[in-house]
Amino acid sequence: MPIDVELARQDTAGCAGVTHLNNAGASLPPRQVVDAVVDHLRLEERSGGYEAAAAAAGRIEHTYDALAELIGAGRHEIALHENATRAWDMAFYGLRWQPGDRILTSRSEYASNAIAYLQTADRYGVQVELVPDDEHGQVSVPALRELVDERVKLIGITHVPTQGGLVNPAAEIGAVARAAGAVYLLDACQSIGQLPVDVREIGCDLLTAPGRKYLRGPRGTGFLYCSERLLDTLEPPFLDLSSASWTGPDSYRVRDDARRFESWESSLAGRIGLGVAVDYALGLGLPAIEARVTALAAGLRERLLALPGVTLHDRGTRQCGIVSFTVAGHDSAALVPELRAQRINVSAALLGSARWDLAERGLESLLRASVHYYNTEEELDRLCAALPAPLPG
Structure with a gap:
């Protein structure tokens, strides 16, 4: 319609x-998103933050379901964050690097991603290599295929670059990553909310996006998708009492779902608003x-x-x-x-x-x-x- x-x-x-x-x-943002955020803040004003969280637990949990439906994932594969950069960092810095590992990325990468790649190269002796563009200016899939070998640990690509309207061939890149056994991290900051995005079709292992851009959600919201394939092997760079349990005086256990990447404190009003924004997009x-x-x-x-x-x-x-x-x-x-x-x-x-x-x-x-x-x-x-x-x- x-x-x-x-x-x-x-x-x-x-x-x-x-x-x-x-x-x-x-x-x-649409009024429905603004009303949801303000209503929860008013509830916190009247009853207290913890008490408002308990009363709104169903609305908070709904955001996981809405995001899962949006991208074709399971709710256990969704983690909520205060922005897309933190979501991306939690995924990227959870990888374990060895000297000689290779990162393949595109010329159109955003500065925050590029800086993280370069920092990791300095720390661990990792090689960062740019996949050539094709004649249209997008990632060349044949060139990517030629670059892949057993040392490629990560293929990190921005779906839609910040500086222009091209859409990189995410699914074709995913096929190369799967064949090579490399982790595929897709920055979907500019595509989520304006394009249909299905993580199963694309074949990415990790995907990150904010709420504030094309989703029309509140600022200070974002999310991470982590596929089941990585959930048991990718440990976040830091943990707290919500991402892990303190099981004994000298032991802990990391959560077995994607919420292992979350931190305990967040804007619950923002999380509710994000869920409403996703519902609005899905409704259209x-x-x-x-x-x-x-x-x-x-x-x-x-x-x-x-x-x-x-x-x-x-x-x-x-x-x-x-x-x-x-x-x-x-x-x-x-x-x-x-x-x-x-x-x-x-x-x-x-x-x-x-x-x-x-x-x-x-x-x-x-x-x-x-x-x-x-x-x-x-x-x-x-x-x-x-x-x-x-x-x-």
Whole structure:
């Protein structure tokens, strides 16, 4: 069923006051999510934090079920976190490294992931190697296949890069990882909530994502999927009384499900809100969301191509809701506050956030307009009309 855009906009208070094209940064949450978060905070206000947690236990537990349904996992394979970076760190730093182990990753990796890879290389003598892009700018699966050997411990890939609209071939990469027996870690920060994602189809062992982006959940929420295959072998880098049990004066036992990666203290209001956000997305249907988001982004690319001095920088044979571009003679980062002053929200991808990719392409920064299903054609026209005229180089 097509999405009822007007109803979605009625559910989204921010649509009345701003043209929000920064959904890859943080989407506007629907009122259902905001109400769920505020209601739980009011419950804590009236009854106390622990008591509110007991009263809302069913709603908190529901978030695990909702996320499991969203990605085709089991609820025992889901761990909740305060953000996607912490979820990714708990998975990555739980791997045990030996000198000579190899990490294969992509040129389009985000800075946080790249820094963790480089730190691990410094600590343990691990080799970090970039898989070449194919002619379309996405991960070359044939090149990946050629690079794999018995020393490859991890294939770590970003599904949708922060700096552009390409969608890496996650399932094809998963087939290579399974054949090689390598751990496959998929950063799904920008794909969860705008594309259907099924961990069984993709074949990833680990997947991480936040709540605040295309899921339209609260900030300060995220999750980790850890497949059953790794649950018995991957121990978190640190434990507490919720991820493990203190079984004797000098012994402990780690949980046998993915919650071994969690810590005890968290925002329970945020967790409830995350579950509501997932329910909202599932109610619309991920295929319908993908269809509208992809169509809006394609329409924006067409408009931008028609503007003098505007250059598109999206790559890949499959493209999604993130549109990256530059305006001749203008610093992309400086245009963000200028557009914000006109109540148009976009963001900039800077060299320091995607150095392996942007430096290779000779780019210092990009403007990033990321659409969602509640955006309209008129809002795309408004962005294009607000862009400045190109300046001579």
